Amino acid sequence: MVTSAEFLLSASNAGHFPPEGMPEVAFLGRSNVGKSTLLNRLLGQKLAFTSSTPGRTQSVNFFRVEDRMIFVDLPGYGYAKAPKSVSRAWQEVVDAYLLQREKLALCCVLLDSRRGWMETDLQLKEWLEFHQRPYVVVATKVDKLNQKEKNASQKAIREHYPSGEIIWFSGLSGQGVKEIWQTIWKRTVR
Template structure:
């Protein structure tokens, strides 16, 4: 039997859960589908989902079967945020990335219809610097035809230069098993 439970939300490293469980963080642009992907992967509506960008403002920690933690990170790139909010977001995310002793991978969640840009490249460079594997999950694949998906995948592959890329749809439940299998075999 599988269980997933919400542990807590936090901003500062001193408030992060103190466990020995491996952590997998979900990062990406606002409204890319991070919370929906978490919910689909664990088959539970544990992470809050909103159609409004920028709703997740804290790091949210979820315990999966006492095996590992999933961390839902706030999205970046939301235009309606003030400079001080952007700075606070950056401090919170960098605080987590720099202080987590159990972070095993970051899943960079990206809407398949968007281009790889400077924010994604910065995340890639940052995770490379920290030695943390970066896994790209292209979401909302159901919004495109199969041929459009293939075109987008090729374009993103050229820009991202990542080994681990998964195409997912939380709505159609596609690509989720491949991503889960990769996480279990390579990360946890």
């Protein structure tokens, strides 16, 4: 699907964000939810750093895709082995990104399908809705669920997201990659 993608830069504060130009797609979620794995699957190459340790992405990472859009990997929220002052700094840079970027076309909110909505996820959802930022929910790690668990997960996610689009994603099989790309192209190509 992707013929060219490259890492642009890593920004630890808003002053380091690149100038705006192309539409941007942001990837948000709790620490260790699978943001970097999802990005690597979408891009067809290993550009984003993955780790089993929560909190490895500590800055805002920008990737140019097809010379048509920018993917933005944001630091995870929730549990991370970092001092509270560092976590606060991450939150400030994420807030600055989400509030200031006029070219932000879509936010992909990643939820661990085994856990569903957690309090911090719901706070993010409310924040995005309040600030009228378009988003789609991507349920990750779906390969770890059997059909009964997937049905229960879908019901739990729908409780707080009754009519929005849910895309089921597996980093192992690539399930959901096509659907995520379709959603991204719909929101960014005008």
